[in-house]
Amino acid sequence: MKEYTKLLCDITKPGRTGYRLPPDELKDMEVEKGIPAGMLRQDEPALPEVSEVDVIRHFVNLSQKNFAIDKGFYPLGSCTMKYNPKINEDMAALAGFANLHPYQPEETVQGALQLMYELDEMLAEITGMERVTLQPAAGAHGEMTGLMIMKAYHESRDDHKRTKIIVPDSAHGTNPSSAQVVGFDVVEIKSDKSGNVDIESLKAALSDEVAGLMLTNPSTLGLYEENIQEVARLVHEAGGLLYYDGANANAILGISRPGDMGFDVVHLNLHKTMTTPHGGGGPGSGPVGVKKHLVPFLPAPMIEKKGDTYYLDEDRPQSIGRIRAFYGNFGINVRAYTYMKTMGAEGLKKVSQMAVLNANYLMHHLKNYYRLPIDRVCKHEFVLAGLGKKELEVNTMDVAKRLLDYGFHPPTVYFPLIVPEALMIEPTETESLETLDAFIEAMAAISKEADENPELLKSAPHVTPVRRLDEVKAARQPVLKCAMPEGPQ
Amino acid sequence: MRVMKDLLFTNEHEWVDVQGEEAYVGLTEFASKALGDIVFVELPEVDEEYSAGDSFGVVESVKAAADMYMPLDGVVTEINTELEDDPGQINQSPLENWFLKFKITNKSQLDELMTPADYERFCEEEA
Numbered sequence: 001m002k003e004y005t006k007l008l009c010d011i012t013k014p015g016r017t018g019y020r021l022p023p024d025e026l027k028d029m030e031v032e033k034g035i036p037a038g039m040l041r042q043d044e045p046a047l048p049e050v051s052e053v054d055v056i057r058h059f060v061n062l063s064q065k066n067f068a069i070d071k072g073f074y075p076l077g078s079c080t081m082k083y084n085p086k087i088n089e090d091m092a093a094l095a096g097f098a099n100l101h102p103y104q105p106e107e108t109v110q111g112a113l114q115l116m117y118e119l120d121e122m123l124a125e126i127t128g129m130e131r132v133t134l135q136p137a138a139g140a141h142g143e144m145t146g147l148m149i150m151k152a153y154h155e156s157r158d159d160h161k162r163t164k165i166i167v168p169d170s171a172h173g174t175n176p177s178s179a180q181v182v183g184f185d186v187v188e189i190k191s192d193k194s195g196n197v198d199i200e201s202l203k204a205a206l207s208d209e210v211a212g213l214m215l216t217n218p219s220t221l222g223l224y225e226e227n228i229q230e231v232a233r234l235v236h237e238a239g240g241l242l243y244y245d246g247a248n249a250n251a252i253l254g255i256s257r258p259g260d261m262g263f264d265v266v267h268l269n270l271h272k273t274m275t276t277p278h279g280g281g282g283p284g285s286g287p288v289g290v291k292k293h294l295v296p297f298l299p300a301p302m303i304e305k306k307g308d309t310y311y312l313d314e315d316r317p318q319s320i321g322r323i324r325a326f327y328g329n330f331g332i333n334v335r336a337y338t339y340m341k342t343m344g345a346e347g348l349k350k351v352s353q354m355a356v357l358n359a360n361y362l363m364h365h366l367k368n369y370y371r372l373p374i375d376r377v378c379k380h381e382f383v384l385a386g387l388g389k390k391e392l393e394v395n396t397m398d399v400a401k402r403l404l405d406y407g408f409h410p411p412t413v414y415f416p417l418i419v420p421e422a423l424m425i426e427p428t429e430t431e432s433l434e435t436l437d438a439f440i441e442a443m444a445a446i447s448k449e450a451d452e453n454p455e456l457l458k459s460a461p462h463v464t465p466v467r468r469l470d471e472v473k474a475a476r477q478p479v480l481k482c483a484m485p486e487g488p489q
Numbered sequence: 490m491r492v493m494k495d496l497l498f499t500n501e502h503e504w505v506d507v508q509g510e511e512a513y514v515g516l517t518e519f520a521s522k523a524l525g526d527i528v529f530v531e532l533p534e535v536d537e538e539y540s541a542g543d544s545f546g547v548v549e550s551v552k553a554a555a556d557m558y559m560p561l562d563g564v565v566t567e568i569n570t571e572l573e574d575d576p577g578q579i580n581q582s583p584l585e586n587w588f589l590k591f592k593i594t595n596k597s598q599l600d601e602l603m604t605p606a607d608y609e610r611f612c613e614e615e616a
Binding site: 414415417420471472475476 | 526577
């Protein structure tokens with residue numbers, strides 16, 4: 001099974017099943033009666049027919065071809081692919097959490113409510129906010145929630161002309177799209193030469209039509225916004241609100257807080273910063289925190305406490321309403337809670353210090369082999385502009401593919417868009433000096449190969465389960481359906 | 490055959506070919522190279538009215554998606570539907586493959602576009 005690359009439709013055999021059903025007791029009933037003819041299926045469904053062991057081997061074999069954080073170094077910039085401690089899984093699997101039903105009476109789920117209440121408090125403390133909703137199921141979902149809150153705030157003041165959201169070009173790609181989804185017009189402003197928001201462009205964009213600004217800090221360049229207080233002051237003076245994309249919070253835990261910087265709304269990605277599973281399905285969790293003046297608009301319900309009893313408070317007349325069924329991805333929030341409790345306040349601060357140190361260590365060494373467009377102390381990640389002069393011959397995609405042969409997951413490539421041939425590298429705090437050195441060695445070797453044997457890079461990867469995939473063909477002629485074999489099923 | 494020296498340019502890398510009261514718009518070679526293989530194009534409807542700087546469509550490559558912007562105020566008179574079926578043509582000859590033709594409603598805005606020499610300098614700064 002070493003070279004196994006089949007699809008289920010390749011191994012299907014008519015009549016082979018993984019189950020045996022009891023005799024059909026309903027075979028004399030005319031179940032078709034009462035269903036319109038047009039709604040009735042004429043053919044058998046075209047599903048693969050395989051045995052249980054076929055299915056197990058199929059998926060186990062495919063899963064072993066995957067790269068995962070538990071297999072190796074995964075410096076995928078902007079994604080914070082850090083190790084997920086296994087104690088998180090133990091806690092989420094506790095019967096009292098894992099077997100809960102969301103419709104259970106409140107008095108029987110006090111522990112779960114308490115955990116969510118305390119997670120709200122802890123996240124509020126870390127971000128400098130008043131309250132936090134745990135409902136959003138992902139980062140972009142959190143952005144949407146935050147923007148809806150901002151909109152509700154302006155409308156509650158009868159201020160209906162604020163239709164614009166300012167987004168710097170170094171923001172996460174989801175920021176402008178979230179603003180669009182909520183019905184705002186997006187105004188993009190440029191970064192200056194050192195990667196900060198260009199203050200003159202910001203001033204020019206501000207008016208009484210601006211609902212707010214969305215800032216990613218540190219930015220996708222991995223740089224801390226040096227003019228953050230000036231930015232906050234200008235936006236507030238123009239009557240706008242400040243939204244903090246906290247996806248890069250791994251750089252600032254226990255060191256600086258969006259609330260203290262003057263921000264009104266923030267979202268965190270627990271699947272990045274708080275070590276909950278990430279990639280391959282997650283699911284994610286994107287809690288949103290707000291300052292006091294925006295608390296009334298938070299999604300209903302919120303978890304409140306009366307005496308020693310926790311309850312879901314639906315009585316929130318100014319709320320933007322429910323934004324997800326039940327109350328967020330509870331199992332994921334248990335993992336995040338576990339992580340924060342095991343690390344403690346000092347531990348979380350150390351996380352950020354080490355994440356920043358690791359990134360700077362890599363940047364310091366890799367700038368000898370790759371082009372570094374902005375040479376400034378970085379935070380949790382940094383962006384290289386490819387190999388520099390060699391990029392016409394060998395580009396960033398070739399470097400990324402070659403890294404697979406060395407056993408590393410490649411960094412994020414071609415993002416952010418403001419850096420040509422971008423390689424965005426985020427080591428995270430969980431990697432040892434030995435791992436970082438091995439990565440530097442591989443990157444240096446690839447740079448040398450680009451000079452001496454560029455063909456090696458252009459035809460990479462060489463040792464992966466499949467060779468270089470044709471992305472252009474995949475995008476232009478996608479095959480989205482597994483073709484079942486012809487003939488009687 | 491369209492050549493650079495007869496065209497005007499925007500700082501969002503659109504080229505503009507003015508033909509009397511109308512103009513063709515396309516993507517420059519610099520931008521098509523930066524984007525890489527283009528795999529998807531979204532075009533506007535005919536008769537759609539735009540102001541200069543409005544986004545009229547989208548180009549998507551394997552690397553990124555980018556908005557296309559109107560160089561001048563105008564009303565769309567024709568769109569190049571061939572691009573929707575075969576967007577790769579843009580990479581092959583960016584100047585031949587126009588996105589849309591529009592009726593210019595404010596000719597005074599032509600002064601704000603870049604000349605070929607200005608655009609060349611602009612690209613050097615961007616690179």
